[in-house]
Amino acid sequence: MGSNGDLDFLAGLTTEGVKPLSRVEWDLGREELQTLRALGLRYRKVHRVALDGTVVTHVVFSRDASLVDCYHNQFEGTTLVKTPEVIRSEGEFFGFPSCCVESFIATGESHVPNELSPQDQSLLYHWACPGCRLTPDLVPRYRALWSDQVLS
Known part of the structure; x- marks a missing residue:
């Protein structure tokens, strides 16, 4: 549940x-x-x-x-099962940056060090890859919706 x-x-x-x-x-x-x-x-x-x-x-x-x-x-x-094909397909469906998806496939793990704060990373439904240029643009939108939810 x-x-x-x-x-x-x-x-x-x-x-x-x-x-x-x-x-x-x-x-x-x-x-x-x-x-x-x-x-x-x-x-x-x-x-x-x-x-x-x-x-x-x-x-x-x-x-x-x-x-x-x-x-x-x-x-x-x-x-x-989590094959590279399934991971890529789901990543696209869920709007994950493709660089982050490819990093996950290449490393086989989701907790590769990145530049996000632990608080910002915890809001996301994907793990940002090192040096990601797309995820930092998503964080303010996630944070705003999280704040709205917490305050309502």
């Missing part, structure tokens, strides 16, 4: 167009899905298969229904 704080933050980032598509890695209830719809977001449940055979439900959402459908069509029923 996930956190409503995470859902609210992701929904805000997606509604504001900071992220083209977002995913929560747990099933959502009727009320949460109605909230996404009220925000103008389209959503679909995506069923994936864990390595132990367990079927897990993720929910993806976006302002763009075609992105939701494309993600669903690509990943529905697939095994949860």
Whole structure:
């Protein structure tokens, strides 16, 4: 089960167009899905298969229904594995800078030292690569939405 704080933050980032598509890695209830719809977001449940055979439900959402459908069509029923192709595809869907995605693939880990403060890095849903030129432009938008959420 996930956190409503995470859902609210992701929904805000997606509604504001900071992220083209977002995913929560747990099933959502009727009320949460109605909230996404009220925000103008389209959503679909995506069923994936864990390595132990367990079927897990993720929910993806976006302002763009075609992105939701494309993600669903690509990943529905697939095994949860992180190949370079899957990482690149998901990175593109979620709006991660491609340099950060390639750094993650090359190093095999997400905690490579970078220039962001720990507070700014903790707001993001990707790990900024060393010397990233794109992520610093995203941070103020994430920070503003986080502040709005905390204050409301």
